[in-house]
Amino acid sequence: MELKRVVVTGLGALTPIGKTVPEYWDGLVNGVSGAALMTRFDTEKFKTKFACEVKNFVAEDYLEKKEARKIDPFVQYALVATAEAVKDAGLDFEKLNTNRIGVIWGSGIGGLKTFLDEIMEFAKGDGTPRLNPFFIPKMIIDIAPGHISMKYGLRGPNFSCVSACASSTNALIDAFTYIRLGRADMIVSGGSEAILNEAGIGGFNAMHALSTRNDDPQTASRPFDKDRDGFVAGEGAGTIILEELEHAxxxxxKIYAEIVGGGMSADANHITAPHPEGLGAKLVMQSALEDAGLKTTDIDYINVHGTSTPLGDISETTAIVNLFGEHAYKVNISSTKSMTGHLLGAAGAIESIACILALQNGIIPPTINHFTDDPAIDPKLNLTFNKAQKREIKYALSNTFGFGGHNASVIFKKFEE
Structure with missing residues (x-):
């Protein structure tokens, strides 16, 4: 069976450094930090008081007030990013066979704000379960692709991927697979996350996963720096329209790029810690290369998972050196989480957009906030510190790794007929 070619024809982004794709890309190439003190709730008693919020977001600016009230923020974000991508792709669904257009979406946690609000309200009462009838439909992760499909009348494959921080990369790989096997003409894919509330921040604080650099939030996300002390939580969404080449x-x-391979693996090591030698990370990148029919020497840019955690950054760079060998020192590597923070289940989507735009523009976004080299990280790696670099890019690889040992990698290629 001859596999179909799959291309990217639309992009949408709602991020802490830009509420549209052009704003997001401008923030990336200029090294803008999205971190600031939180405004969502009173952080006085919390260890971490900052995050990468979507700035000045008002749902009613994008959605009808009645509609906005019925959906969790993670669904609001999904609908906003998707509206931009649909417009960008020039889609008129009335002229297309919507039975062959699907939605495959990723989120690591889903409607956490809804869950928190309902349980806190229940706890105030006498035990009588007076719960909002929208409680469950607002909370469940698969409701995001459900809402997208209903808004646009899309009747093709429709489901969610949940693999913690690898969720939206898994969604992209599934979408890619359905199209290249001829099961769909187009898939609206991506991910969204909205965990900047008491439960989300308190929970990650309890795990000692978050940075507590409250005196200097803007530089708190510092991947590969010797003094990194945890990730910075972020929120938002990214949407990528994937389409079969001939259909497009x-x-x-217009075609942004081609998606040519995806890989998945498990660390099989620990519920939160990466494999110390990066075995799962090495395996997933190798799997993506094999799926794309590429050699390690073909890759020009790696957008790494790079969360700014003490163990994770070492594990991932070790895997890159072990897999790529001498070519590892010729590749540009960067962590855009240094600017956006970690969007958990939405990370793969917005970081794939960063790769696609890097291919298009010949610019590598930087890893900002680097001050001190870490002796545990190979000094010969080009981690694109502090300033964007111009470079012709043919192939870009994006890594995302999740709690539970879930690893996913996807490869994009500069489009050629």
Whole structure:
């Protein structure tokens, strides 16, 4: 069976450094930090008082007030990013076979704000379960692709991927697979997350996963720096329209890039800690390369998981050196989480967008907030510290790794006929 070629024809982004794709890309290339003191709730008693919030977001600016009230923020974010991507792709669904257009979405946690609000309200009462009838439909992760499909009348494959921080990369890989096997003409894919509330921040604080650099939030996300002390939580969404090449050409679509391979693996090591030698990370990148029919020397840029945690950054760079050998020192590597923070289940989507735009523009976004080299990280690696670098890129690889040992990697190629 001949596999179909799959291309990217639309992008949408709602991030802590930009509420549209152009704003997001401008923030990336200029090294803008999205971290600031939190405004969502009173952080006085919390160890971490800052995060990467989507700034000045008002749901009613994008959605009808009645609609906005019925959906959790993670679904609001999904709908906003998708509206931009649909417009960007020039889609008129009335002229397309929507039975062959699906939605595959990723989120690591889903409607945490809804869950928190309902349980706190219940706890105030006498035990009588007076719960909002929208409680469950607002909370469940698969409701995001459900809402997207209902808004646009898309009747193709529709489901969610949940693999913690690898969720939206897994969603992209599934979407890619359905299209190249001929099961769909187009998939709206991506991910969203909205965990900046008492439960989300308190829970990650309890795990000692978050940075507590409250005196200097803007530089708190510092991947690969010797003094990194944990990740910075972020929120938002990214949408990528994936489409079969001939279908895209037939409707005269602009094409951003081609998606050529995806890999998945497990660390099989620990519920939160990565494998110390990066075995799962090495395996997932190798799997993606094999799926794409590429050699390690073909890769020009790696957007790493790079969360700014003490163990994770060492494990991932070790895996890169072990897999890529001498070519590891010729590749540009960067962690855009240094700017956006960690969007958990949405990370793979917005970081894939960063890779796609890097291919298009010939610019590598930087890893900002680097002050001190870590002797445990190979000094010969080009981690694109502090300033964007110009470079012709043909292939870009994006890594995302999740609690539970879930690893996913996806490879994009500069589009050529």
């Amino acid at each position: 050409k037939a409707r005269g679509a």
